[in-house]
Amino acid sequence: MKIREKIAHITINRPQALNALNPETVKELADVLVDFRDDDNLWVGIVTGAGDKAFGAGADIEELVIKMQENPFYFYSFMEKMPTIMRGIELYKPLIAAVNGLALGGRLELALACDIVKAAKQATYRGTNMSLKEGLKVEADLVIPLFASEDLAEGRKTFMEKRKPEFKGK
Numbered sequence: 291m292k293i294r295e296k297i298a299h300i301t302i303n304r305p306q307a308l309n310a311l312n313p314e315t316v317k318e319l320a321d322v323l324v325d326f327r328d329d330d331n332l333w334v335g336i337v338t339g340a341g342d343k344a345f346g347a348g349a350d351i352e353e354l355v356i357k358m359q360e361n362p363f364y365f366y367s368f369m370e371k372m373p374t375i376m377r378g379i380e381l382y383k384p385l386i387a388a389v390n391g392l393a394l395g396g397r398l399e400l401a402l403a404c405d406i407v408k409a410a411k412q413a414t415y416r417g418t419n420m421s422l423k424e425g426l427k428v429e430a431d432l433v434i435p436l437f438a439s440e441d442l443a444e445g446r447k448t449f450m451e452k453r454k455p456e457f458k459g460k
Contacts, residue, residue: 291322296333298326301340302397308347309339311396312354320379327381335381337404338388339397342412345387348395355446362438389413 292299300322302309311319319337326335339345357364387393387404392414401407440460448455 291326293332296331298322298329298332298335300326300335300337302338302346303340304350305339305341305343307350307352308344308392309341309397310347310350312350315350323379323381327379327383332383334383335385336388337385337400338390342390342410344392344397345389345401345413346394346397347392348397351446351449355450358446362442
């Protein structure tokens with residue numbers, strides 16, 4: 291977090307991974323948001339992604355594939371414990387999302403959880419047409435069966451192996 295006057299500038303700095311979230315980044319972001327919230331000298335926050343290609347590409351799939359081979363519920367169990375502004379961290383100050391490119395998955399959730407979204411001309415969103423509350427409920431209902439599926443394992447393998455998947459509906 292960089293501070294200029296009374297504004298906290300928060301940048302997710304993983305441009306090599308299109309600013310995708312991994313557990314370390316989620317924890318760092320949570321810690322920074324709490325620091326911002328608790329600092330009486332800061333009045334507003336701006337969150338963005340490094341570079342001009344992506345606000346964020348959701349979860350870091352390459353990293354998740356490796357960790358989820360050992361534990362299919364790895365990411366879900368981590369996210370359940372980690373507070374974010376979508377789940378547990380309460381902010382009483384305005385937070386602005388400066389969307390400078392792709393905003394996918396969890397990073398779209400982050401943008402939607404902000405008070406104001408300012409999008410660059412090259413900004414691209416991929417999500418659903420539902421409220422954040424509805425989206426989080428759908429995610430919670432579907433994630434456990436999804437993470438236990440054979441098709442998820444196949445999808446992770448095909449992503450890493452750069453091949454076409456052979457899904458079985460299981």
